[in-house]
Amino acid sequence: MIHPRDARRLLMDWFQSARRDLPWRRTRDPWRILLSEVMLQQTRVSVVIPYYERFLDRYPTPAALAAAPEAQALALWSGLGYYARARNLQRAATEIAARGVFPTTYEEIASLPGVGDYTAAAVASIAFGSPHAVLDGNVVRVLARFTAETRDVQAQSVRVRLKEEAQRLLDPARPGDFNQAMMELGATLCLPKTPQCLLCPWRDHCQARALGREQELPVKGRKREPVKLQITLLIVERESGAKRFVLMKQRGAHESRLQGFWELPEERDLPHAVRGVRLGEFKHSITRHDYTIEVFTATLSRAGRGHRWIAMDSLDSLPLATTARKALALRNDLYTP
DNA sequence: AATACGGGGTC
């Protein structure tokens, strides 16, 4: 069994040469680190980068986000998913702005809304050099293989053990770099399906590899069956002066998801609508709901309850559901081939 | 402990 000191050295030396140049690695500003970590929750680096740049450009400080209308922040988050992250981040920004300074300890950071174990450890270690190991999906996979953990990694007891292992390996001198190195290893070499063991700094010390079982680990419990659904969206347009408007509906604050987001009307909600052209269909999944969505143009003599006419050129500034974004793209393809 | 929550990249 390799000594933690030696494992650390191998990992850190590898990271120095393999480290990707990412926007949030060019700063120690805790606000920027926090923003990146929240956006990266269950979201890949390549997807986050453009959102991170736009969001930071608009809200360079907690105070800037705290002062913004929620709908504006959601509009900038629109398409990234898990919108509770944006709401919670704004609440966190409000607390930080009121406090005057960014909290510096793990406990204070962890008390912010939307900040759990992972994010608190990441911010505390990367921005403030606190010795807290992170345990994200990457680290779980790396350590499950490194230690040949064959139990279900979803189980609480196993997560606790892996967290202890991460903490044991953590480089106390450079915890932020160590955490990022672990995640980098998981994201670039210790891949779920096709681990690149020959390039791994731990190739000679990985227990799963020694057993030839690196492809099988980590073991994860089954997920629930997705629910298949079919809906029809309607694009109802109206011209007034030089402006074009489209009929839309805003989701209420009490809904379980996409609160406050604008969507296109469903056909079943507009019994008086008359179908026009079929624009096409697409698939869209929201957590475990797999939608097949068919899109038609339509005409309407009277607007249905709860629907509103939205100017086409103002859609960019609204929190727009991705279903609406995709459906409107079908329409635009038709008019500008 | 199980579940909801988005969306898309990737094999």
Place this chain on the structure above:
DNA sequence: GACCCAGTATT
């Protein structure tokens, strides 16, 4: 088309 991603909050 399944898996899974720099997770968190709620039940």
